[in-house]
Amino acid sequence: MPQALTVRRLTRSYGSRKAVDALDLEVLEGDVYGFLGPNGAGKTTAMRCILGLIRRDEGEVTLLGDTDPVRQRRGVAAIIETPAFHDWMTARQNLMQAGWYGGLSGSSLDRAIARVLERVGLVDRADERTRGYSLGMRQRLAIARCLLGEPRMLFLDEPTNGLDPAGMKDMRDLVRSLAMHDGITVLVSSHLLAEVQAICNRVGIIDRGRMRAEGTVADLLKSADQPLYRVRCASAVALAEALPAESFTVESTDGDVLLVRTALPAEDLNRRAFELGFALSMLAPVERNLEDVFLEVLA
Amino acid sequence: MTLLVLAEQVKLFRRTPARLGLGLAVMLGALMPIVLVALLQAGTVIFGVEAAQHFASEPTRPMIWALRARNFFVMHAVLIVLGAQTLAGEIGDRTLREALLAPVPRYQVLLAKLVALLTWDAVGLVLMFVVSGVLGIGAFGLDGIWVSVALAYVLTLVADTALAGITLLVAVATRSVVATLGGLLVALILDMVAGWAMFVVSTGAVVRDPWVVEIASQHPVLLNSVLGLGNSVLPGYAFDTRTLGSAGVLAAGSLLGALLLLRRADIP
Ligand SMILES: Nc1ncnc2c1ncn2[C@@H]1O[C@H](COP(=O)(O)OP(=O)(O)O)[C@@H](O)[C@H]1O
Numbered sequence: 001m002p003q004a005l006t007v008r009r010l011t012r013s014y015g016s017r018k019a020v021d022a023l024d025l026e027v028l029e030g031d032v033y034g035f036l037g038p039n040g041a042g043k044t045t046a047m048r049c050i051l052g053l054i055r056r057d058e059g060e061v062t063l064l065g066d067t068d069p070v071r072q073r074r075g076v077a078a079i080i081e082t083p084a085f086h087d088w089m090t091a092r093q094n095l096m097q098a099g100w101y102g103g104l105s106g107s108s109l110d111r112a113i114a115r116v117l118e119r120v121g122l123v124d125r126a127d128e129r130t131r132g133y134s135l136g137m138r139q140r141l142a143i144a145r146c147l148l149g150e151p152r153m154l155f156l157d158e159p160t161n162g163l164d165p166a167g168m169k170d171m172r173d174l175v176r177s178l179a180m181h182d183g184i185t186v187l188v189s190s191h192l193l194a195e196v197q198a199i200c201n202r203v204g205i206i207d208r209g210r211m212r213a214e215g216t217v218a219d220l221l222k223s224a225d226q227p228l229y230r231v232r233c234a235s236a237v238a239l240a241e242a243l244p245a246e247s248f249t250v251e252s253t254d255g256d257v258l259l260v261r262t263a264l265p266a267e268d269l270n271r272r273a274f275e276l277g278f279a280l281s282m283l284a285p286v287e288r289n290l291e292d293v294f295l296e297v298l299a
Numbered sequence: 300m301t302l303l304v305l306a307e308q309v310k311l312f313r314r315t316p317a318r319l320g321l322g323l324a325v326m327l328g329a330l331m332p333i334v335l336v337a338l339l340q341a342g343t344v345i346f347g348v349e350a351a352q353h354f355a356s357e358p359t360r361p362m363i364w365a366l367r368a369r370n371f372f373v374m375h376a377v378l379i380v381l382g383a384q385t386l387a388g389e390i391g392d393r394t395l396r397e398a399l400l401a402p403v404p405r406y407q408v409l410l411a412k413l414v415a416l417l418t419w420d421a422v423g424l425v426l427m428f429v430v431s432g433v434l435g436i437g438a439f440g441l442d443g444i445w446v447s448v449a450l451a452y453v454l455t456l457v458a459d460t461a462l463a464g465i466t467l468l469v470a471v472a473t474r475s476v477v478a479t480l481g482g483l484l485v486a487l488i489l490d491m492v493a494g495w496a497m498f499v500v501s502t503g504a505v506v507r508d509p510w511v512v513e514i515a516s517q518h519p520v521l522l523n524s525v526l527g528l529g530n531s532v533l534p535g536y537a538f539d540t541r542t543l544g545s546a547g548v549l550a551a552g553s554l555l556g557a558l559l560l561l562r563r564a565d566i567p
């Protein structure tokens with residue numbers, strides 16, 4: 001797959017503090033790339049630099065195969081932090097403004113506006129001023145604005161921030177459908193790990209302005225360590241002592257629950273416990289999630 | 300670029316101050332002929348002389364009054380507010396950021412905003428010219444000093460170009476509507492004081508009230524003279540080419556400054 005976005009050694013300081021510090025980033029076409037990092041990690045600053053909104057101290061950005069800072073924004077749309085609208089105008093009038101800026105006009109702009117309003121479910125409310133819009137509606141209108149020019153790549157900066165659970169789900173579904181159905185490459189920043197795990201195929205973890213780990217979700221979830229199992233047993237302490245240490249490592253005991261690490265399959269652990277005279281009421285693999293990876297990387 | 304201009308024009312003409320300003324232009328244009336007719340009909344005596352002897356009854360007379368009223372900081376104030384809103388306001392409320400995400404260079408965005416401001420200014424002038432002219436012709440016939448008056452209206456647009464440029468420069472430098480309005484106010488007052496000081500120095504006349512806006516006493520290259528550029532070709536004033544040159548220099552310089560500042564500015 002060709003690259004949609006390549007960032008090399010991107011650096012931006014505020015005073016003596018490096019908000020983005022020699023950041024490398026690579027997004028392939030068709031990716032839903034999760035740009036993951038704690039608050040203040042530099043995600044928003046990096047996106048602003050990539051999109052040419054703020055000056056960068058150093059670094060190169062190739063976007064959709066182009067290095068020219070103006071031309072490379074063709075085919076790109078973005079929502080940075082909270083989207084802004086002319087709140088004294090209606091949603092439709094705001095979309096007209098964006099359409100003209102994007103080079104659309106006349107009946108093709110009218111058609112595009114109808115299409116995007118339909119897509120985000122705002123047809124009924126399009127002729128209201130955006131001043132009265134809720135946060136969720138503003139977020140959807142912002143997506144509509146992004147889709148006007150049929151972009152090939154979309155930058156979304158914490159798009160579910162501040163939304164209620166239903167709004168978050170709608171937004172996730174929308175992002176997934178934009179990637180799957182419309183084939184748009186997406187870079188989505190977030191500090192919500194479950195969200196990234198749910199919609200992204202590739203992830204970069206950024207902290208203090210630097211890329212700390214990058215790869216497919218599957219890669220990152222893969223561990224060098226042996227699998228871990230959660231075992232419940234009435235006499236947990238006795239079981240922990242009875243299990244042969246050469247094949248099983250008991251990581252911790254908490255009441256009647258043990259965490260056991262082993263290279264052997266789960267069936268062997270179960271059989272062995274049974275042979276030793278213990279009955280297990282539960283035996284479950286502990287799945288690594290991005291949160292574990294995240295915490296390991298940041299440690 | 301054409302579409303950018305269209306976008307900025309549509310947006311500007313939707314703003315409340317823009318509509319109020321155009322309404323004001325029409326009102327002044329309609330008011331002045333009515334006032335002149337009323338003065339003449341009532342045989343009003345001004346400074347011991349009948350109005351009919353004071354004012355030639357020609358259609359261009361109320362057109363001049365309307366222009367002078369407009370140029371007495373009225374439309375300048377509206378232009379400054381609009382310039383501040385369209386640039387400083389949009390930096391502040393982040394809508395400029397959304398605009399700059401489009402694949403357009405920043406200088407084009409700035410130029411589109413300037414063209415929109417000047418379009419509004421020109422529409423106001425045309426409305427005023429037409430309304431006062433038509434009513435004036437209705438009342439006094441066709442005889443008048445048409446060339447001077449038309450030139451005065453055109454030069455007013457030139458002068459306002461300089462003011463628009465300065466407003467955009469201050470707007471991008473301060474990024475705040477309030478600071479832009481304040482900055483322009485301070486600049487105009489300092490300019491007035493400077494004009495007064497230069498007058499005092501050059502004539503040796505000591506007692507002179509600096510708060511009287513006496514455009515004739517302003518140094519011709521200063522901003523207050525530039526704002527009166529349109530007036531200066533009318534009877535009773537003296538046109539000075541230095542004022543026209545100053546308008547050009549101020550317009551070009553401020554615009555260049557604004558372009559350079561905006562090019563480097565962080566618009567987060
Ligand atoms: N305009 C600014 N002035 C000074 N510091 C800033 C500015 N914007 C961001 N920062 C700092 O840069 C760092 C990264 O911020 P940001 O990119 O917003 O992080 P994130 O989006 O990952 O939460 C933070 O430490 C933040 O305080």
Ligand SMILES: [Mg+2]
Pocket residue numbers: 043044045157158
């Ligand atoms: Mg952020």
